[in-house]
Amino acid sequence: MLKKILRRLALTLIVLVGVTIIAFALVRLAPGDPAVQMLPATATQEQIDNMRTRMGLDQSYVVQYFMYIGNLLKGDLGYSFHFNMDCGPLILSRLVNTAKITVIGVIIALIISIPLGLVAGIKRGSALDTCATAFALCGQAMSPVWLCLLMILIFSVGLKWLPTQGVGSWKNMVMPSLCVGFAFCSLVTRMLRSSMIDVLQEEYITATRARGVSKFQVYVKYAFKNAILPIVTISGAQLGILLCGSMVIEQIFNWPGLGQLTVTAISSRDFQLVQSILLIVAVIMVVCNLIVDILYTFIDKRISFN
Structure with missing residues (x-):
């Protein structure tokens, strides 16, 4: 029984990796710039660029994904810029x-x-x-x-x-x-x-x-x-x-x-x-x-x- 449960858990990890890929892709394929929406309408281009850097959006998608996975392995679910707090709590x-x-x-x-x-x-x-x-x-x-x-x-x-x-x-x-x-x-x-x-x-x-x-x-x-x-x-x-x-x-x-x-x-x-x-x-x-x-x-x- 224990071996079968461990085998199912291994398959579960594969499913969760697929979920992270799909979630990552869907969020970035959505229209609009998250950095623009986080700032007021009067924000300058410099402020938008700084916000994109803070959010990691200035990196390539591959780099962003592996940064996301690296944080997950550390138990870090990311930072919510809308609520100004960690996503986990x-x-x-x-x-x-x-x-x-x-x-x-x-x-x-x-x-x-x-x-x-x-x-x-x-x-x-x-x-x-x-x-x-x-x-x-x-x-x-x-x-x-x-x-x-x-x-x-x-x-x-x-x-x-x-x-x-x-x-x-x-x-x-x-x-x-x-x-x-x-x-x-x-x-x-x-x-x-x-x-x-x-x-x-x-x-x-x-x-x-x-x-x-x-x-x-x-x-x-x-x-x-x-x-x-x-x-x-x-x-x-x-x-x-x-x-x-x-x-x-x-x-x-x-x-x-x-x-x-x-x-x-x-x-x-x-x-x-x-x-x-x-x-x-x-x-x-x-x-x-x-x-x-x-x-x-x-x-x-x-x-x-x-």
């Missing part, structure tokens, strides 16, 4: 804020979706199944922008229970967390329902029932264990996406997370910060996928890790 602080609402949203989503999807799959065709299916369809069809505005209208404007923007107390995290977890909750509910329906039609479930095993054990010990496999896959991918930053939600609620930081970095052409964010996003996605692969081997012994 800046990204870490925003990532922590994003992780707060993401973890809360995912926990709430799993608490609701797993029992709902499990019961809907068992009671196929019942009123509860119809309600669960309608909930899942509405959740996936609903726009995040519309959901955020609806929650603000109900809980902030109407009931005046929760603040609309900013940070400070736990109340500021309620609506962003619910918006982050709502679509995820709908997705897990729909997939778990479909997976349970398929698993309950398998021959080994029929054989298990014929042996006199109780319904609770059939559903929870045998059926649910196999039905959860697609949920593990989708949860790992979705968790990585959510941790990388829900840009729309963070912008609407003015939540200082990674998504909002990405929008600011792109709009200000802070190329070093953009490169570092893309690299961190790639690391998160790769780690989440690796964890999912490892979990698969523990959940289903028939699957080998290779």
Whole structure:
């Protein structure tokens, strides 16, 4: 197992090198001069040239790339000229804020979706199944922008229970967390329902029932264990996406997370910060996928890790 994990990590390094090349190229192919955007409109050509030198833009692309890689190997993610601070602490602080609402949203989503999807799959065709299916369809069809505005209208404007923007107390995290977890909750509910329906039609479930095993054990010990496999896959991918930053939600609620930081970095052409964010996003996605692969081997012994 350890050798296989180390082999996967080696392949991960190759992926991350590719990510650095793509991020480096995309940022520099974008129109406009970052040095000009960093300075006021009244800046002279001498000031622009000095800023280009500070940012390392006066060097060739090859030299710039290897300087970037050299700094990464030292643990230096670069310097944000827009925020006037190192990229590492800046990204870490925003990532922590994003992780707060993401973890809360995912926990709430799993608490609701797993029992709902499990019961809907068992009671196929019942009123509860119809309600669960309608909930899942509405959740996936609903726009995040519309959901955020609806929650603000109900809980902030109407009931005046929760603040609309900013940070400070736990109340500021309620609506962003619910918006982050709502679509995820709908997705897990729909997939778990479909997976349970398929698993309950398998021959080994029929054989298990014929042996006199109780319904609770059939559903929870045998059926649910196999039905959860697609949920593990989708949860790992979705968790990585959510941790990388829900840009729309963070912008609407003015939540200082990674998504909002990405929008600011792109709009200000802070190329070093953009490169570092893309690299961190790639690391998160790769780690989440690796964890999912490892979990698969523990959940289903028939699957080998290779």
